[in-house]
Amino acid sequence: MRLEIALQACLPVLEFGLDAYRDWVGIVVYQGEFVARRRILDEDGIEHEYDETAMGEASNFGPVVLGWFDDFAEADGANVVIHEFAHKLDMLNGDADGCPPLHRGMSLDSWIEAFDLAFNDFCARVDAGEDTWIDPYASEDPAEFFAVCSEVFFTGSEVLKREYPEVYQQLALFYKQDPAKQDA
Ligand SMILES: [Zn+2]
Numbered sequence: 374m375r376l377e378i379a380l381q382a383c384l385p386v387l388e389f390g391l392d393a394y395r396d397w398v399g400i401v402v403y404q405g406e407f408v409a410r411r412r413i414l415d416e417d418g419i420e421h422e423y424d425e426t427a428m429g430e431a432s433n434f435g436p437v438v439l440g441w442f443d444d445f446a447e448a449d450g451a452n453v454v455i456h457e458f459a460h461k462l463d464m465l466n467g468d469a470d471g472c473p474p475l476h477r478g479m480s481l482d483s484w485i486e487a488f489d490l491a492f493n494d495f496c497a498r499v500d501a502g503e504d505t506w507i508d509p510y511a512s513e514d515p516a517e518f519f520a521v522c523s524e525v526f527f528t529g530s531e532v533l534k535r536e537y538p539e540v541y542q543q544l545a546l547f548y549k550q551d552p553a554k555q556d557a
Contacts, residue, residue, distance in 0.1 A: 374402065374441060381454035384527055385462065388549035389476075393462055399436030406440050429453040431460035433468065451508060452524045459523035463516060471515030479546050487539035492518045495537075506532050527552060 378400060386393045409427045414420055428451060430438040437457045463469040471488055475481060492515055498505055499512040506529075511521035525533045526544045530553035534541040545551050 378402070378439065378454055381452065382458045385455060385458055385523065385548055393465065394458070397434050397436065397461070401436050401438045402441050403438070404441055407438070409438075429457040431457040431464070431469075433464050437461060451510075452528050455524045455527055456520045459520040460516065463519055469516035469520075471519040473519075473547065475547065476549075479543075484543050487537075487543045488515065488518065491522075491537040491540045506536060523548075 382394075382400075383391075406426050406428055408424050409430060410422060411425050412420055412422050427438075428440040439453050439457060442453070460469050462473045463471065466472075466474040471492075472481075472484060475484060492512075495505070495507065495518065496512045499509045507525055508521050511518045522533060522537070522540055522544065526541065526548065530541070533544070534553045541553065
């Protein structure tokens with residue numbers, strides 16, 4: 374289990390080193406989905422508590438929490454490890470917002486343009502009830518869109534390259550990998 378998590382967690386940072394996972398330690402593993410207690414403060418300052426079922430969770434400076442699935446199909450084809458570690462990379466420059474710190478030579482404008490266009494298009498497709506190739510959970514917010522696209526980048530690269538070539542291009546620059554080319 375440790376080896377499998379380690380292998381998957383290393384895949385995104387293969388070309389830029391383990392330092393990307395600095396400033397935090399710990400991976401908590403649950404069997405399957407788990408229930409997380411959430412607390413939110415509403416506009417009137419009243420705190421609400423509720424339970425939410427999750428497959429994984431990443432928070433600033435906290436551990437990564439993973440649901441472990443013996444059968445890949447149980448997770449609906451999601452790659453929880455890559456997903457949560459992508460959130461961790463996104464958090465290297467603050468809260469998860471779908472924009473991790475980019476490498477020298479990359480353009481923030483190009484990143485934002487590619488992701489904004491794709492995210493808006495994807496949300497419209499989900500709202501229209503389309504049966505999308507990419508997990509509709511990606512329409513939740515830009516941070517989830519980045520994490521889900523990162524999963525697809527590594528596990529179904531041709532799909533991402535076909536659906537959102539500009540996003541694929543940005544992720545190829547960011548991860549310094551071109552998995553669709555390697556698969557071909
Ligand atoms: Zn997520």
